Every structure is written in C-alpha cells, then in structure tokens.
Amino acid sequence: MIRSELIARIAEDNPKLSLRHVEKIVNTVFDEIVEAMARGDRVELRGFGAFSVKQRDARTGRNPRTGTAVDVEEKHVPFFKTGKLLRDRLNGNEG
Template identity: 40%
Template sequence: MNKTELINKVAEKTHLKKKESEEAINAFVSIVTETLKSGNDLQLIGFGRFQVKQRAAKKGRNPKTGEVIQIEAAKIPIFKAGKELKEAVK
C-alpha cells in the first residue's frame, strides 16, 4: 500500500474528505518525525513504538574492491511492533 491508497482507506473508514485524510496523515508523519528528531520515543499501546537507536561505528567492506572501510556511527529510526499488532499479523 502506498500513501495515496492509505489516504483513500482513511477517508473511507472515517468518512472524512480525502484532503482532510491527507492532512491527518501528513500531520501524523510530521509529529513522529519531530518526536524522534528531538530524541524522544512515540508509543502507541497495542500498535507499536517508534524510537531512535544509536548504531555504533564499525568496519565494513566495499563489495566491488574488497577494501576495508570505516562505517560511521549513526542514529537510526526503528519501529517495534506491539503485542496486538504482532498477534493480528500471525
């Protein structure tokens, strides 16, 4: 499912106009982004948790040349599914 399909589904389930559904989805994405950017987690009980993890620096290998390279440490966003979502997908 892509964003347009999601907007259509939200509009259908909530009886909102497509424009209102798009604004709601854009607001949600913006809030998640701002929350993670500020270093906080966002938890939706039963659905899951959005958080930022610190990935340590490590050595890697260039697949073309085989040369050893240094991969820098980085912050990465992750999503952990909640119990109810995991059960629903089984």
C-alpha cells in the first residue's frame, strides 16, 4: 500500500472527512514521525511497532568490484521493531 492508497482508504472509511483533510492528517503523522527520528527520539505505536535510529560506526569496507579498501563513514539508520500484536497477526494468531 502506498500513501495515496492509505489516504483513499481512510477517506472511504470516514465519509465525514474530506479527502484534503485526510491527506493533511496522514502527512502530519508521517512528518511528526520523521521529525522525532531526526531528533534521535524513539516513536512507539502500541501494537504496531517502534521506530528508532541506530548508529552504525565508521568502518573499512571493500569495493566488491575491485576489492580495494574503502572507508565508510559513521551513519545513522532508521530501525523498525514490530509490536507483538502485528507479529501475531502476521503469523495467523489473532491474539
């Protein structure tokens, strides 16, 4: 599902809300998650999962084509850990 499909589904399930309002709500939620993660905060959505940022240390890697050593800088990467409810639903346990 892509963002526009999510917006359409929410608008369909909530006929009192206009498509423009639903789009603003969805965009605001995603923007707030991104902003919180950019600050290094953890975002937890109970039953769904938690978004966090992990730090990868600088290291020496290898160019797969030439085999030469390449310095890889430290970086921060997004990380998502599923919640128990989501994991159970994906595995057929309606728990």
